[in-house]
Amino acid sequence: MKEINSIAEYLDYISEIKFLAKRTYSVGCYTFFRGQANIEWKLTPGLYRSNLFTSESLLLIELQHICPEEFLTNRFETLVKMQHFGLPTRLLDTTTNPLVALYFACKDDHVSEKDGIVYIFPNLPVMWSTSQVVDLIMDFVFECNPSLVYLEGVADISQQKYPLIIKGLISECTRSILHYYTIPAMAVMPAKTNERIEAQDGAFLIFGMNVQNKRSSVNPGTKGRVYYNFKPAEISSPQDICREAEMVLIPSKSKKEILKQLDLVGFNERKLFPDLEHKIQYIIRDVLANRFNGF
Incomplete structure (x- = not known):
């Protein structure tokens, strides 16, 4: 882990990382940065920290019912807006601007005595927020109970909605969906729909899930159907998100001076x-x- 004490040291270190610049119609290649003011904090989104994972869709639907006029955009943008106003979600804020991440690694008056950290995720394959893969994940987020998911039923519907990514026999479709659901953290580039995302060069990681168990139903109406029970993805290190991930340590004693430099x-x-x-x-x-x- 690299320790830095000034913007100059930080930018010198960043400049040594080999960045790629690839784009296709569906996937881009970007480097994401995330700054945390306390090195002890985990890389975990609010939903996964708050023990609300199994109530995810209920939270979202309740909020949409209470404030329907606030959430008229697509589901990903709706989720971003809900998080902006304080709802715990499976999104983790990141940025494509290294200086924005450095600011957040230094700026938190409640933990000023703690060392900060910047996580660097070089050359991530990044989905556009309008891609079918993101739409597929959003369908799960807004519609499914993670403890009781009939994947073949999801596959049957998704095959018609998302023919570019879900195709073949139902068994093949089910495997494809399970693959997308269990990506530890999917990098997504949002539309610049609000001033804060624009100002912070904002981007997001959508955290995925692991299969906890699966079982065959014995109920008369659904006998033989296989139901999946999902749990939050376990991220033990930044390398679980990106194998080339790097970390930069910001000592607490240097935070104030770095913030002055950033202000300049x-x-x-x-x-x-x-x-x-x-x-x-x-x-x-x-x-x-x-x-x-x-x-």
Whole structure:
């Protein structure tokens, strides 16, 4: 793990990483960064930390029913917006801008005494948010109970909805769907539909699942059907997301100085949180720190 104490050291280290720039109509190749202000925090999305995994679709549907006018976009954008307003989801925020990640690794007054960390995921295969693969995952997120999933039924419907990625015999379709469901973390590039995503060069990891068990039904109406029980994917290290993942340590003693350097080049609360509330907070702190008191 590389330790850095300034923006210059950080950018020198980043520049040594070999970045690729490949694009197709469905997949891009990007490097994602994630900054965390406490090195002890795990790489885990809010839904998986909050013991709400089995209630995922219920949370989403309830919120849509309460505020239908707020969620009129596609399902992925809806999930992003729900997370933005505080709902635990399986999304983990990342960025394509290394300085944005460095800001978040330093900026958290509650853990200023803790070392920060930047995770670097080089050259990830990244899905566009409008791809059929992302739509398939969103169908699960919004419609399925992870503890009782009839995959053959999902395959039958998905074969018609997503012919580019789900095709062949039902058994083949089922295997394809199971593959997509169990990707540990899928990298997704969102549409720039809100100011914060635009300002932060935002991107996301959709966390996947593992099969906990499966069983054959003995009920008269569904006898013989195989039902799957899923659990959250277990990410024990950043290499579970990307084999070439790297980490940069930001010592707690260097956080304040790095934040000053970031402010000088325009990476601050006012820039990264363009809503009025955050702009006001930035101005107040700036005035308190720099006002002239003497005559």
